[in-house]
Amino acid sequence: MFVVSLHYKVPLDQVDAHIEGHIAWLKAGYGKGMFLASGRKVPRDGGVILAKGDRAALEDELTRDPFHQHDLAEYTITEFDPVMVADGLEALQG
Numbered sequence: 001m002f003v004v005s006l007h008y009k010v011p012l013d014q015v016d017a018h019i020e021g022h023i024a025w026l027k028a029g030y031g032k033g034m035f036l037a038s039g040r041k042v043p044r045d046g047g048v049i050l051a052k053g054d055r056a057a058l059e060d061e062l063t064r065d066p067f068h069q070h071d072l073a074e075y076t077i078t079e080f081d082p083v084m085v086a087d088g089l090e091a092l093q094g
Contacts, residue, residue: 001036001082001092002058004049006073012044014072021066029061036092046073052092055079 008015026049029035034057037050051058058077067073082092 001080002049002051002055003078003080004051004058004062005041005046005076005078006048006067007046007076008073010072014070015067018066018070018072025065032061034058034061 026035026038029049029051034053035049035051038047040047055077062068062075062077065073068075085092
């Protein structure tokens with residue numbers, strides 16, 4: 001499993017100009033079964049995506065994000081193994 005942390009490199013008005021494309025890209029990632037959760041950071045200086053699957057496939061998918069294509073955000077990928085989860089979230093394990 002992966003935590004993808006996005007950090008905006010530009011002012012929010014430039015980010016917002018591409019938000020519709022970013023949301024469409026996120027929905028496609030959910031449709032592929034790759035993305036499990038996503039949302040804005042607080043304060044709004046980026047976002048977070050919880051993802052599963054192969055790291056190379058995830059890295060490739062991130063290149064399709066309009067935020068990446070327009071050089072609006074930096075991405076940090078952290079891989080982790082969820083060995084403990086809350087009740088109801090067992091599907092997140094291995």
